[in-house]
Amino acid sequence: MTRYVVSRVGRAVLAVWIAVTITFFLLRLLPGGPTTLMLDGVNDPALEAKLLADYGLDQPLITQYGLFLWQLIQGNLGTSFYSQSPVAEVLFDRMPWTLLLAGSAFLITLVVGIPLGVAAAVKRDGLPDQALRFFGMAGQAMFVPSLAVLLLAVFALKLGWFPIGGAVSSFVEGPQYVASVISHLILPLLSLVFINIGPYALTVRTNMLQVLGADYVRSARARGLSSQAVIWNHGLRNAVIPAVTLMGLQLGTLVGGAVLTETVFAYPGIGSLIYEAVGRQDFPILQGAFILLAITVVLANLLTDLVCLLLDPKLRTGNRA
């Protein structure tokens, strides 16, 4: 078990390191180097030399890389071109909203997706199964902003059930604050869940079908257990753990969807920050946002796997047959 945990943590660190390294070398490999972006067409050799020295860019590449990693470990992600404030500060202002949105989308997809997939697998080719297959395909083919706009048009503008954007109304406190946060959250959340749940439930369905065809399920049936008992005690327990792991793998896609959803709903998280930064050519923010999101996804993934470890005796003893 310790070996599994160590190797799993090692992979998480490796993933973050690769993400960070990609962005570092990309910026350095660009024609003209990073100062081109900062100078933005201004031809001033003195200023360029000062910038190079300030950012340590006159050092050899490997020294720069070490410096960059060292800064990063200390939580220094550079300075925003636009607001001149530290990138980390700007990001942490926005991060709670993205965590709330993506986190609740993650949980709902999990909690609703698993029973949906199980129901489809139990009655194969039944109505829920066929509906799910259609829904899963549609969810994958749907462009997130298209769906977000549709929800916005129907439920916010036409019916007026929900606010049209933002994350919370101003000047509210206590229970009203919570209510306001929830009512602002629902539409962006629905867009994300709708896109993710179909493909996810389809994978759960495939897993469950495999489990239901396994020998131990057949022998449980042969022992005369009711089909309910077989499905819930033997089938689901063995299908749920890979299903939770799979959701961890879908996190990257989910976060990508959150970026687009936040943009449509002007939801003040990292996603709309990215949209603003693209318009302002604020590269440190873009780089920092990617690194932060990558770390978050990798950590969440690690956490999911460790939770599965607690749930799955097979993994705990180290016999991963």
Next chain:
Amino acid sequence: MTTQAINTAAPSTRGMSPRQRTWRRFFSSPAGYISLGTLAVFALIGIFGPMIVPYPSGLGTDILQPPTAAHPFGTDGLGLDVLAQVVWGTRMSLLVALFAGLLAVAIGAFLGIVAAYFKKADAVITTITDVMLSLPLLPLMIVVTAMVGPSIVTLTLVIGFFSWPEICRLIRSNALVVSGMPFIDGARAIGASPLRIMLKEILPMVSPLLIVNALLTGARAVIAEAGLSFLGLGDPDTWSWGRILQSAQRDGVLVSAWWQTLFPSLMILLLVLSATIVGMRFNDSRAVKVKGALK
């Protein structure tokens, strides 16, 4: 002698080649005709549309007009015809989908086959693939596209370069099965080089998978391109479906000027859906040893 006997003893094939059988099965339900037909219509719009419809540029007088006879898809905030934008956008989206799909499949197939054949390379390639799959790719593509500078070439390369991991994983697992087959040992025994084995023995066995997954990856590339363009990273000199949505977003009329949102959205949905169905049906219609498609 014996092979002839077996052939005559199995009349079910009725002299059809496997390829013919695949296509017969593919067209056995209307879904086959409809999805492939839709793809063909998209191709026709992409190839010939821009020859008929003038490129939307400059400023028009009819700003934010709902659909009329003169402008069937309405006009945008600059008074440009949305139908023309959609037609030109079709060409752009198809080009990106085609080349990004090909690039991703080429990289994925190469790495997948190498990983399956060389045990030493396997650990490295598998680890990198897993790591790439666990990263949030859209934010990564955003950083890269923003830094390199948005253009149709950038978009194609970025989407292609970041879409290979799933193909690599799939090809690797299938190539592993193939490389354990007796004829590979046979090829090695008669002295075939690893390169020859990978190119002439393993690649042909997994190549039907490549067709299917090129389609599915192309479909995803359409969505990725739309996402990047929607965020303002589209090629400023070409129209794309995502850019139409972006101009509506910029003007704050995503909902009120519904025609600017609806028509490009429908195009994305239809193209991706039909490409996915064609890919899945083609995959299901084949009856060969290797099977698999991206989920």
